């Protein structure tokens with residue numbers, strides 16, 4: 001292990017974690033977790049993308065009412081965020097809503113939830129910029145993942161008690177105001193106890209996952225040896241233990257350099273690669289890929305190991321496997337993010353020793369050339385047939401990133417140029433609508449430009 005180099009990276013990134021603050025409730029924890037990421041983003045040297053639980057969103061959930069300081073008509077079916085002023089316009093018979101006058105000073109993105117509907121409002125302006133939209137999508141994915149992680153987790157919730165009940169139990173046991181760390185200790189010893197049943201162990205992991213989103217909590221898990229237990233559990237004989245262990249690990253690793261270092265030393269990378277390379281249920285692959293992404297992001301040493309261990313071939317096989325189409329976008333996004341990470345570091349002007357060391361580490365990484373060798377030029381555009389704007393956006397930007405080396409491969413793909421033409425006319429329409437609404441730097445305009453760039457370069 002190159003410990004000197006690892007410690008340096010740790011130092012670099014730990015600076016950004018100083019602003020991390022504790023908060024009382026679930027929602028705030030999620031938001032403050034994002035604050036950490038925002039601080040990282042401000043550093044021009046870092047990639048703009050962070051590791052998140054990339055879960056599929058129900059398009060219906062995206063129908064958001066964007067409130068402003070003026071009354072606006074609420075369309076039928078549109079969910080209204082809590083806390084708005086709502087009135088019935090007697091002339092038109094339509095409902096209207098606006099931000100209450102006292103709240104106009106507030107700024108930023110605000111997550112809301114009402115029954116099964118949820119969304120994001122931007123208190124600064126009527127609509128989102130592409131960057132804000134992305135951020136909002138991520139926040140919502142984070143929220144929706146924790147709240148409606150497929151039917152499977154619904155079943156889990158029925159079987160196992162939710163956190164609030166767990167807390168109530170602890171309180172009833174007269175352990176007033178137990179800290180997160182104490183709860184984590186209990187969950188770890190429950191998981192590690194020889195008397196624990198399979199259900200007990202899965203429940204302990206399920207509860208642990210909730211706590212380790214917080215940077216300090218994940219580091220506490222590490223300091224008491226719990227992280228090592230979780231990594232060991234990645235090759236447990238019981239698949240449900242493996243899957244939940246990967247989920248805990250992914251959440252603990254997200255944006256947490258200390259935990260990343262510990263995990264790679266404990267062999268997490270090899271174990272995750274085995275889960276990705278072998279025949280496993282989709283749910284297991286999904287969690288393994290999540291942990292894998294969290295381990296690699298912003299960690300050049302782990303990326304180097306990933307390449308050495310043949311990880312790119314494994315991702316290539318996974319990308320082309322039948323029945324796991326839902327994972328393709330995540331795989332491509334991870335690769336894009338890693339290529340961008342290097343590019344951004346190299347483009348940053350900074351003479352400091354730390355930056356020079358970072359550059360040196362990224363210089364050794366040859367992900368993009370390996371991707372070209374391993375046929376990613378023809379694999380990536382396959383995803384462009386998606387009907388989701390978010391997917392297309394990511395495919396287009398990845399294609400753009402690779403185009404100088406992939407031009408002839410793109411040209412040889414049957415139907416790609418007519419598909420690009422179709423996307424262009426679709427986004428011309430959507431961008432024009434956007435512009436009519438006063439949006440000068442809109443999301444669809446970005447997509448249109450992206451498609452146009454590729455079309456031009458393929459001529």
Ligand SMILES: *[C@@H]1O[C@H](CO)[C@@H](O)[C@H](O)[C@H]1NC(C)=O
Pocket residue numbers: 188189192224225226229
């Ligand atoms: C787990 O249990 C084993 C055996 O009882 C013990 O040696 C080990 O320290 C425990 N690990 C943790 C992290 O509690």
Ligand SMILES: *[C@@H]1O[C@H](CO)[C@@H](O)[C@H](O)[C@H]1NC(C)=O
Pocket residue numbers: 235236237267
């Ligand atoms: C898990 O992997 C370790 C080493 O990586 C090995 O010693 C152990 O036997 C494996 N456990 C199972 C259940 O396969």
